[in-house]
Amino acid sequence: MTVLVRPSPLPDPKVRSFDMLIGGKWTAGQEGRVIERTAPSHGMVVSRYRAGTAADAERAISAAREAFDNGQWPRMTAAERSRILLKAADLISARADELAYLDAIEAGKPITQVKGEIAGAVDIWRYAAALARDLHGESYNTLGDGTLGVVLREAIGVVSIITPWNFPFLIVSQKLPFALAAGCTTVVKPSELTSGSTLVLGDILIEAGVPAGVVNILVGTGPEVGAPMTSHPDVDMVSFTGSTGVGRLTMANAAQTLKKVSLELGGKNPQIVFPDADLDAFVDAAVFGAYFNAGECCNAGSRLILHKSIASDLVARIAELSKQVKVGDPLDPTTQVGAIITPQHLEKVTGYVADAAKSGATITLGGQPLDFGIGQYMAPTILSDLSPEMPVARDEVFGPVLSVLTFETIEEAVRIANAVDYGLSAAVWSRDFDTCITIGRRARAGTVWVNTFMDGASELPFGGYNQSGLGRELGRHAVEDYTETKTLNMHIGDRTAWWMPRGQS
Numbered sequence: 001m002t003v004l005v006r007p008s009p010l011p012d013p014k015v016r017s018f019d020m021l022i023g024g025k026w027t028a029g030q031e032g033r034v035i036e037r038t039a040p041s042h043g044m045v046v047s048r049y050r051a052g053t054a055a056d057a058e059r060a061i062s063a064a065r066e067a068f069d070n071g072q073w074p075r076m077t078a079a080e081r082s083r084i085l086l087k088a089a090d091l092i093s094a095r096a097d098e099l100a101y102l103d104a105i106e107a108g109k110p111i112t113q114v115k116g117e118i119a120g121a122v123d124i125w126r127y128a129a130a131l132a133r134d135l136h137g138e139s140y141n142t143l144g145d146g147t148l149g150v151v152l153r154e155a156i157g158v159v160s161i162i163t164p165w166n167f168p169f170l171i172v173s174q175k176l177p178f179a180l181a182a183g184c185t186t187v188v189k190p191s192e193l194t195s196g197s198t199l200v201l202g203d204i205l206i207e208a209g210v211p212a213g214v215v216n217i218l219v220g221t222g223p224e225v226g227a228p229m230t231s232h233p234d235v236d237m238v239s240f241t242g243s244t245g246v247g248r249l250t251m252a253n254a255a256q257t258l259k260k261v262s263l264e265l266g267g268k269n270p271q272i273v274f275p276d277a278d279l280d281a282f283v284d285a286a287v288f289g290a291y292f293n294a295g296e297c298c299n300a301g302s303r304l305i306l307h308k309s310i311a312s313d314l315v316a317r318i319a320e321l322s323k324q325v326k327v328g329d330p331l332d333p334t335t336q337v338g339a340i341i342t343p344q345h346l347e348k349v350t351g352y353v354a355d356a357a358k359s360g361a362t363i364t365l366g367g368q369p370l371d372f373g374i375g376q377y378m379a380p381t382i383l384s385d386l387s388p389e390m391p392v393a394r395d396e397v398f399g400p401v402l403s404v405l406t407f408e409t410i411e412e413a414v415r416i417a418n419a420v421d422y423g424l425s426a427a428v429w430s431r432d433f434d435t436c437i438t439i440g441r442r443a444r445a446g447t448v449w450v451n452t453f454m455d456g457a458s459e460l461p462f463g464g465y466n467q468s469g470l471g472r473e474l475g476r477h478a479v480e481d482y483t484e485t486k487t488l489n490m491h492i493g494d495r496t497a498w499w500m501p502r503g504q505s
Helices: 054-070 078-094 096-107 111-132 168-173 176-182 196-208 222-231 244-255 279-295 308-322 343-358 410-418 433-442
Strands: 003-005 016-018 020-022 025-027 034-038 045-050 138-140 147-155 158-162 185-189 215-217 237-241 260-264 270-273 303-307 326-328 362-365 381-384 401-407 425-429 447-450 483-491
Touching: 016 196, 020 054, 020 196, 045 096, 045 196, 054 158, 054 185, 054 215, 054 222, 078 096, 078 111, 078 176, 078 196, 096 111, 096 168, 096 196, 111 168, 111 176, 158 176, 158 222, 168 176, 168 196, 176 185, 185 222, 196 215, 222 237, 222 244, 237 244, 244 260, 270 279, 270 410, 279 308, 279 401, 279 425, 303 308, 303 410, 308 362, 308 381, 308 401, 343 362, 343 381, 343 401, 401 410, 410 433, 425 433, 433 447
Parallel strands: 003 326, 016 045, 158 185, 158 237, 185 215, 237 260, 270 303, 270 425, 303 401, 381 401, 425 447
Antiparallel strands: 020 025, 020 215, 034 045, 138 147, 147 483, 362 381
16 A cells, blocks of 8 residues: 555645746736646645736847847856856755745645755756856867967857746756856746746846846746747747657747757656666665656656566565655655646546556556545556557656566667657666666667666756757756857958959059
């Protein structure tokens, strides 16, 4: 049986209201409409956001354009921008409890997990601040006595940043500080389900000294706000994290004006396990990878590819450990799996499980919603006896559902791992160096973990192959993603005439 942590009454039942930030001012927006957010864990309204419209998006883009073309932010020294980003990091740290509560209650995320995410976000802001001072171009004095070449890196301009509901503060922190470090101005749209912490970030950035118009934040739906943010001719770049389907639409919108696009999309990430691996460590990683953030994670280890000789034993061990996972109240510090984001999403997840069972899969554990009387929760679930062609083994379910497949040879394992539309991450478990390197080089994934899972650092690039997206976030080149290169080809001294040698007439 799953360990249940029943939701307690909210410690602060007051509904928090937020305006949108445009041009350095908090505003009710063009129409003054409101979006209400119901906590997925407690079934009651906890936040109200001003609902943006296309007209509000136009105003925000105009403010960002003005701030870039005529404002001080792109013209500051890197040291000045760095100091402001460092102050923002300090202010984020000071308000960590407030930010963590908002993400926990709006997204249903375990509070202990969210506090770790906020700490990770602080580290990212500080890392971006350091990169601001290291952004530079190149020079070439080897082109001959009469030529000097200089390659500049300039801020790309106005960046639209669109973030999802599953990691509200962490993902905006993987984008925004790097854009700011480069000297860009921005329009930010968090998910309309989990906007609170991003709006608080707007207040933090004002206090840190970011000039008016450099960061604009508005809440709204994709058709009303997201569409103009991705198609408007005054936007120079779009950075989007979300589903692969919406990523395709974002790319199509951006193509109208040939904007630069960075996309971090879905994943169906395999963990490939060989008999000589540290199986105790793997079992823990399998449970963590499947149920972290209730499986609502593009990096979830939702696909186990186990060697046939150990598969049965491992599935039994994973099921026993999964029964000890605590599911329930996200505000309880012992909870490991919180609520599912919406009733509609819970229905989608359970639909995948039901379809798999109809197709012959075995529900080894879970498979059903958990009824606390309020909110929406899903039991940790393990599906065995799958074939690689089943939708649950190929699609991004985005819930606490683990699909188990088996293999006999390295070639078969690689073929199964790569036979999906995604390529975000993967893992290989073996004590054999040759096996690990072979899988690591042949797996079509942006990150391959070796004898671990879902580790990360601000210094390491993150992104995927195939339909998992375009480009990379984090890492030492992250600021460069928000720049254009410009070549200055400078001639020194007399220029050799093309039409007639100098001195002749």
